[in-house]
Each structure stands twice: as structure tokens, then as C-alpha cells.
Amino acid sequence: NAGVTQTPKFQVLKTGQSMTLQCAQDMNHEYMSWYRQDPGMGLRLIHYSVGAGITDQGEVPNGYNVSRSTTEDFPLRLLSAAPSQTSVYFCASSTPDRVRTGELFFGEGSRLTVL
């Protein structure tokens, strides 16, 4: 089992460019989510999905889009990158029961710099 796989691990963008952060999990988890982690701030939820075809906004959704066409994949799209989106992004997945007990399985993160 690879668990939660995020690509790329590092990315540098210029302001206004678009890109997609990929997230795939092989644990058949229904729940998937994206967080960002910034210095001096806790992890903040961007978007989440409770199953294929279902997505919802988290705490900081502006500037990001998501889709969930399969159980395995949950890509995060930045349509027009801004310096404020410089951050480390984490994808996390879980089962419905484990989400209720706070048990998320995180990927290793994607470090994004927007110049």
C-alpha cells in the first residue's frame, strides 16, 4: 500500500499561472481533503469530499477548485496563482468512521512557492 501519494513535492509558479496538485490514495477511502500549512498557523481545510462526485468547501476555499471523479483521486487546482498561496499543501484521506474519530491519513505534502 502506497497510502496517500501527492505530486509534485515541490513547485515554483509565477503569479497568474495555473497548476494542479495531484492526490491519489489506494486505501479505498471515501473521505478526502486538502489542507494548507503556513508558518504560525494551524493546518487549515481548503476543500473536502465525502465520496466520488461530492465536494464541499472548507475554511479557506477561495482561489482553489477541486473535483472528485473517482474514489482514488482528488486533485486541487489553482486557476490563477497568487503569492498568498505560497504554502505547504497536504492531502488527507480516511473512512467515514475514522473521520469521526479524527483519524486522517496524510500525504507527505506539496511545497508550493508563488513568485
Next chain:
Amino acid sequence: EDQVTQSPEALRLQEGESSSLNCSYTVSGLRGLFWYRQDPGKGPEFLFTLYSAGEEKEKERLKATLTKKESFLHITAPKPEDSATYLCAVQEAGGGNKLTFGTGTQLKVEL
């Protein structure tokens, strides 16, 4: 608004020197409090869930406890491999599955 405050921000211990990390929280009703460990360059790894005041959970040298306003992560006789950032998160009753994370305590255990 839910708030989670962790202290200290950083802690340096000698191997074998026991200590505690603190997580204080403000929620209108606690559904659960969670501890995670995060190694440099990695994603957080789940450790414990606590639900009610007085509850305790243990794993190797770690023990988590919960009161009505805070949680402690006690580290007994730590080893260098316990060095990591420890994150606390809360889930509010009626708040769905949303987790509110603290900023973490960076622990370094030296020989």
C-alpha cells in the same frame, strides 16, 4: 470560533528528561480532541483521540490526558526519535467532521 492554543512553541529536552506539552481549547461543545505527530518534511501522523474529561490514552512513551479546557501530552523518558512537532486538533459537537488544528509544539530530544 474554535480556538486551539499549544504551548510551548518549542521544547528542548535531554534524553530521559520527562515533560508535558499543553493544548488548550475553546469550543462551545467538544466532540473530540486529537493528537498528531509530524516529522520534518512529512505529513501529520495520527496518535490519539480523547472524548471526555478524565480520559487518558497511552502509546509507548506518550500519554495524552484531557480536562474540560485543555489536554496534555506527557512524554516519559523521551528518546531522540521522539523529536517531532506535535499537533493538537479539536472537533466541535455539531460541527461535522471539521478539525481545528493548533500550531504545534516542536520537540527536540538530545543525547
